Amino acid sequence: MEYISQIAFLLVLAVASYFLAQRIGSIKKNINLGKDVDRSDNKGQRWKNTMLIAFGQKKMFKKFIPAILHLMIYVGFLVINLEVLEFIIDGIAGTHRIFAPVLGDAYSVAINIFEFLAVAVLVSCVAFLWRRNVVPVKRLKTLSGWPKLDGNLILVIEVILMFAILTMNATDQLLQGKDDHYVQTGSFFFSSFLMPLFEGMSVDALVFTERFAWWFHIIGILAFAVYVTYSKHLHIFMAFPNTYFARITPQGQMNNMDEVTTEVKSMLGMDAGNPPAEVARLGAKDANDLTWVNLMNSYACTECGRCTAECPANLTGKKLSPRKIMMDTRDRITEIGENIKAGKEAEEGSALFSEDYISAEELNACTSCNACVEACPININPLDIILQGRRYMAMEESSSPQSWNAMFQNVETSFAPWKFPPTDRFKWADKLKEEEK
Amino acid sequence: MSDSTYKVPTMQEMSAKGEAPEVLFWVGCAGSFDDRYKAVTIAFTKILNKVGINFAVLGPEESCTGDPARRAGNEFLFQMQAMSNIQVLDGYNIKKIVTACPHCFNTIKNEYPELGGNYDVVHHSQFLQGLINEGKVTLKDGGEFKGRKITFHDSCYLGRANGVYEAPRDVIKALDAELVEMKRCKTKGLCCGAGGAQMFKDAEKGNKEINIERTEEALDTGAEVIAAGCPFCMTMMTDGVKNKEREHNVKVFDLAELIAKNEGL
Ligand code: HEM
Ligand code: SF4
Ligand code: SF4
Numbered sequence: 001m002e003y004i005s006q007i008a009f010l011l012v013l014a015v016a017s018y019f020l021a022q023r024i025g026s027i028k029k030n031i032n033l034g035k036d037v038d039r040s041d042n043k044g045q046r047w048k049n050t051m052l053i054a055f056g057q058k059k060m061f062k063k064f065i066p067a068i069l070h071l072m073i074y075v076g077f078l079v080i081n082l083e084v085l086e087f088i089i090d091g092i093a094g095t096h097r098i099f100a101p102v103l104g105d106a107y108s109v110a111i112n113i114f115e116f117l118a119v120a121v122l123v124s125c126v127a128f129l130w131r132r133n134v135v136p137v138k139r140l141k142t143l144s145g146w147p148k149l150d151g152n153l154i155l156v157i158e159v160i161l162m163f164a165i166l167t168m169n170a171t172d173q174l175l176q177g178k179d180d181h182y183v184q185t186g187s188f189f190f191s192s193f194l195m196p197l198f199e200g201m202s203v204d205a206l207v208f209t210e211r212f213a214w215w216f217h218i219i220g221i222l223a224f225a226v227y228v229t230y231s232k233h234l235h236i237f238m239a240f241p242n243t244y245f246a247r248i249t250p251q252g253q254m255n256n257m258d259e260v261t262t263e264v265k266s267m268l269g270m271d272a273g274n275p276p277a278e279v280a281r282l283g284a285k286d287a288n289d290l291t292w293v294n295l296m297n298s299y300a301c302t303e304c305g306r307c308t309a310e311c312p313a314n315l316t317g318k319k320l321s322p323r324k325i326m327m328d329t330r331d332r333i334t335e336i337g338e339n340i341k342a343g344k345e346a347e348e349g350s351a352l353f354s355e356d357y358i359s360a361e362e363l364n365a366c367t368s369c370n371a372c373v374e375a376c377p378i379n380i381n382p383l384d385i386i387l388q389g390r391r392y393m394a395m396e397e398s399s400s401p402q403s404w405n406a407m408f409q410n411v412e413t414s415f416a417p418w419k420f421p422p423t424d425r426f427k428w429a430d431k432l433k434e435e436e437k
Numbered sequence: 438m439s440d441s442t443y444k445v446p447t448m449q450e451m452s453a454k455g456e457a458p459e460v461l462f463w464v465g466c467a468g469s470f471d472d473r474y475k476a477v478t479i480a481f482t483k484i485l486n487k488v489g490i491n492f493a494v495l496g497p498e499e500s501c502t503g504d505p506a507r508r509a510g511n512e513f514l515f516q517m518q519a520m521s522n523i524q525v526l527d528g529y530n531i532k533k534i535v536t537a538c539p540h541c542f543n544t545i546k547n548e549y550p551e552l553g554g555n556y557d558v559v560h561h562s563q564f565l566q567g568l569i570n571e572g573k574v575t576l577k578d579g580g581e582f583k584g585r586k587i588t589f590h591d592s593c594y595l596g597r598a599n600g601v602y603e604a605p606r607d608v609i610k611a612l613d614a615e616l617v618e619m620k621r622c623k624t625k626g627l628c629c630g631a632g633g634a635q636m637f638k639d640a641e642k643g644n645k646e647i648n649i650e651r652t653e654e655a656l657d658t659g660a661e662v663i664a665a666g667c668p669f670c671m672t673m674m675t676d677g678v679k680n681k682e683r684e685h686n687v688k689v690f691d692l693a694e695l696i697a698k699n700e701g702l
Binding site for chain 2: 252253254256257261263265267282310312315316318320361364365366367368369374391392393395402403404406407408411417418420422423427428431432
């Protein structure tokens, strides 16, 4: 009987780890469905970006209020997780607050810091709920359905988890001295405010409440970890690799299509080197035609809508929304992953660039202004996806807008996007001479 | 021709004489064909002459960089253009290029290297900034723009795309003008609506044209002059000002035009 809670704990841990590993495995697989692109260069610059933009939250601070609220949740998460380490050791070893005797006074200092952060997280989550629902911030208000629910659920779950910690600490303090199992820790400032709620309880009821809160918190955290993998909240992990692997070339530079270079060179009679194996598709028709970095981006997106709020096309009522580009990419690559798992044809269902996900109307509306890229706090690049879609339209489908086809024709025959005779190109100099007369 | 004050030597003429220019002025399609932007080409040419820069143009040998084709998805056409331009540039052994078009600037600077074309490329705002810093362009005090309100519209391909924010502003400050910023400027600058090959087609369905939104922002600053550094921005902002019926008291000028006017060129 003595070991029953330890066995139960190990079981819970094993089940959670199993599901988590499954989820991580399938997301990894989905990301690897993307085309290869080399991001092993410039390690120094990449680390710097990760440190500044992910760890340092640099781009978040373009908007001060959400940045501060987020910083509290972020630091709270990182620090409070140290306490989860103690939870896990206690759970396995059947001990209680194993670090308390080891750390002595430092333990109570640490727990007081954790409690302060728990309260800060609580306050921030409530403020975020407020911003989402009461005085809605426009970029958050435009979400509906699952993404909206997801955004609220995360915040509510965090509020509940923080309450569980505080309840646990409050009842624990009341039990110290009444039950030998509960080691002396010194007092905890914030949870002391909750103590009057439980003061009248019997020792048994207190133990029950304390244990319930303990189990609730740890199971909550483990369940949340699995939930996160289905949610935009995956950014809490993905933000780090995402900033590391993000593009570091100038924003205006479009990547070169080497398969096209080979062909153009041989058309021009230049030495083209070895022709590439087989060129699958030019540009992208579906999510698995994109690069793994594009797909990783889609799993890292927080759906915050800062990109869409800056998009000139979206601001003027066009259908294009860079946030939707990211969300559609994630939904479609997940669908492709599931097709494969179910033994179906990978590309069954609607392709990413089709009316059901990203339509031609959306692709064509982009001015390639890079405002979305600049705005994204975790260096996601929606523009890169848009441009690959356009390449497919232009080169495989010839379905570009008519005026663009005319422009292509002009460039080809008149060497300018407008239909002027190339011999007129230098006429401006005559005008200069005329002016002088 | 020899008595003309302003000379526009072509590379062909120069190399026939066995000479090499210090810098090639890449005029671009808009600078060559667009009536409004030809004036900018001329203004910049006058400045180059006045300062005595040893420059040349490609003249009829110039060709579209391929930028609009690439942004619209036609990578083949882009690369064909790029390769043949690189052949011409390398044929003349060009090392340094200045252009008044941010799209040409971005393409030649960032995208030609992968196809074998490596040049030192500057935008004319950076070139003008250099001339001002070196004291080659000294603006007489009490110039035409002294104390007047000027706002600068960041072109996406100069600003966000390449991080050039200060050069154009330094040029405006050198005029002794009052530089006023729009609500969205620098990294947050709002596109004029023409980038990404939008210049060459109608906008998709929406509730407003992007250039109107941007022009309203520019007008909100109370500036008399909207300064630009890009042919497409120039068109979009000029159309915007016309649409708002403000062309009588708000002018859209390129940076080179501002300097040339101030110099009485
Ligand atoms: C590692 C622990 C992290 C935790 C616990 C965390 C937590 C949260 C929470 C709770 C939200 C929801 C806010 C809302 O409802 O609006 C959120 C949003 C967000 N997080 Fe994180 N986050 C973490 C890491 C990061 C990192 C490293 C970044 C990178 C900069 C980041 C960027 C964002 C962004 C951009 C949003 C959207 C915020 C907005 O709408 O203004 N997060 N995060
Ligand atoms: S690059 Fe395209 S999608 Fe991104 S903000 Fe500009 S117009 Fe919108
Ligand atoms: S792409 Fe970046 S800015 Fe846009 S919603 Fe996702 S996280 Fe936010």
